[in-house]
Amino acid sequence: MDELLAPAEALIGIRSTADRPGELHRALGLALDVVGPGFEIRRFESRGKPSVLVTHPDRPGQPRVILNGHLDVVPGTPEQFRARREGDRLYGRGAHDMKVAALVLATVFRTLAEELPYPIALQLVTDEEVGGFDGTGHQVGWGVRGDFVIVGEQSGLRVVTESKGLVRARVIASGQTAHAAYPWLGSNALLTLLAGIQRLMDRYPVPAEEAWTTTVNLARVETSNEADNQVPADAVARLDIRYPPEDRDLTGRSAGEIAAHLRSITGLAVVVDSVGTPHRADPDSPQVVALRAAARAVGGSGELLRKHGSADSRFYFPHGVGAVIFGPSGDGQHGADEYVEISSLQPYFDALSLFLHDLRDQPRAQPSVQPEKSKPT
Template sequence: MELEDFLAAAEELLTVPSTADRPEELKRAVEFVVDFVGLGFEVEWFESSGVPSALLHHGPARRDFRVVLNAHLDVVPATPTQFTPRREGDRLYARGAQDMKITALAQALAFRETAATLPYPLALQLVSDEEVGGRDGTGHQLEQGVTGEFVVIGEHSRLDIVADSKGLAHARLHATGHSGHGAYPWLGDNALLKLVRTVTRLTERYPVPAAEAWQTTINVARIETPNRAFNQIPAEAEAWLDIRFPTEDTDLAGADAGAITAHLAAFCEPGVTVAVDHVDAPHHADHDRPEIAHLRDAAREQGYGGAFLYKHGAGDGRFYSARGIPAVAFGVGGHGQHGPDEYAEISTIAPYHAALVSFLRRLAT
C-alpha cells in the first residue's frame, strides 16, 4: 500500500457529506469508490427507495460468492467543518473516518488487488443506508439474491473480530386514561402516571449497567403527552423504547414482533398497550469457523491481537446472520464514532489492508 496516495483518496471521499437526507451525495460516495476500484470488474447497481448501492466482482455475472466484503458509505449528520479532513499526528479527523469510509476504501483496495487472481468468487458490496437501518442497501441486495459463504463487514474494530452484535427492537408504549381538573386528581385517571409506573417496571427488570455488560438494555428515548396545561390531568401519554439484546436473552432473541409485544405487555398496567415497530435479530458467527481462524491469524501477522469484540449496536451483519450466513466486523482503529471529534488511527490502515489481503489469500489454500 502506498499510504500517502491512499490517504489522499480517503480525504477526498471524506469531504462527501453522504448523509441520508442527501441522496445525490450518497450516490456520489458510492460512485467514488467504484471509480477507485477501476476498470476490469463487473459492477451491478441497485436502488431501493431512492437509496443506491453497488456490487462489484470479477468474471461473469453472478450473485453468489465465497466471500463478500461489505462497506457502507453513508454517515450521520455533522457540522460542515467535519467534512474537511485534518491530520493531527496519527489521527485523521473527519465525519466517517472511523465509521467507516477509510475501512471501506481499504476494502476496495484489497478487492482491486486480489479479486482477479483468487480461485474463488469475491464481491465488494457498497451500500449507503447502514446508519438508517440498512434495509435498502444490504437488506435489499440480499432480497435480490445476493449471497455469500462468509462476509467481512468493514466496521471499525482495530483489527479485532466482531462475531457477536446485539439485536434491536423499537417499541412504543401508549397509555390512556381520562382527563380532569388537576386540583382534583382523584376524579381523573392520569395516563402519564400509568406510563411512568410501567416504564419503572421495565427498567427494574432491565437496569442500566454500571459499566459495559453483555446483557439486555432498554433506553427510554422519549416520554410525551399531548397535555399542555398545568391544571389538567393527562388523558394520553406515550414512551419510546430502544431495546438491545444479545443472543443469550431467551425472552427476546429469536422472538418476532408479536412475541416481543406479549413479553413487554406483561410489564404494563391496565390502560397501557404495546406496539413494536420492528425487530432485528442478534448477529452471531461461530467463533470456531475456519474463516475466522484465518482472519485472526492474519491480524496477528500484523502485530494485532485479533481478539473477539462484542458490539452493542446493530449493524448490517444481522441481515446475513438472519439467513444463516456467517458475518464478522473487521476494520481499522479509531475513536469518536458519531461524535464531534471522530478520527481514524492512521497507523492501523496499512496493517488492516495487509491483514485483509492475507486473509483472502489464505482462503485460497
C-alpha cells in the same frame, strides 16, 4: 494507504444521513470512483436507500467472500463534516464508523478481484445506521449470498464473532386532557408513560459497566400536547433495545411476540417497528481462524470480540453464512471527536489481502442452513 486520505476526507465531507437521499447517492458514487472501472455493478434501491454489489465479470458464481461496508452516518454538527488530521488521527463524522474502512475494502477489492482465482464481492450500503433493512437486508432478501462475509466496522484488527440483536419499539400511553390547574380532572399520559418505562428499566437496568446483557435506551418521549397549562392526553416513548443471543425472551421471537413481552412489563400498548436478529459466527471455522492469523501476521492481536452494537452481519446469520466484523482502529464513533487511526489502515489492508490469498488453499465453506431465495422485506 496515503492515496486514500484525500477521498476519505472528501467522503467525510458528504452529509450522508438518512434524511439526505442525494448525499447517500453522492457517497456511493465517490466510493465507486475509488473502485474504478471494469467491474460489474449490481444496483439496488429500497425506500430511497441505494446500495450496490460489485463483482468481477471474469469471476462468476457465488462470492467466497463479501466485503461489506456502509457509507451512511448518524447526524452531526457542521464541523464534524469537515475532516481534519491531527498526528495519526483523521477526525470527522464517519471516520471510524465506517467511511474510511469502506474505502479500504473498496481498494482491497479493486486490487485483488481479478488476481484471485475465485470470486469475491464488494457490498456497499447506505442505511446501516437506521437499521440496514434497505441495504444489506434488502440484498439478502433478493438472494445475495457469500460463503463468508467481512463487515468492516471498527474493531482494532480484532475479530468480532458475536453481536447483539436490535429492537426498535414504541410504547404508547393514553390519558385524558384537562386544565393544568385541575389535574385531578384528567389523566396525564406522560406520567403514565414514564411509570411504564420505569418498570421496563427496572427489568433491564443500565449496567454500571460493560456487560453482555440486554440494554434499553429511552431515545425519545413525544406528546402532541403543546400547552403548558394542559394535561397531555397522549404520549409515546421510542426505544432502542440491544440483546445478546442468550436472551430467550427476545432471540428468535417475532415482532408480535416481542411486543407482547414488552407490554407485559410496561402495562402499556407497544408497537415493534423493527427486529434485527443477533449474530454469531463459529470461532473455530477455517475462515475465522485464517482471519485471526492474518491479523496477527500484520501486528494485530487477532483476538475474538463480542460487539454490543448491531451490524449488518446479522442479516446473513439466519441463512447459515459465517459473518464477522473486522475493521481498523479508532474511537469516538457517533461522538463529537470521532477518529480513525491512519497508521492502522495499511495493516488492515495487508491483513485482508493476506487472508484472501490464504483462502485459495482452503475448501469452500458449506452453509449450516440451506440458503433460501426470499423476497426483500
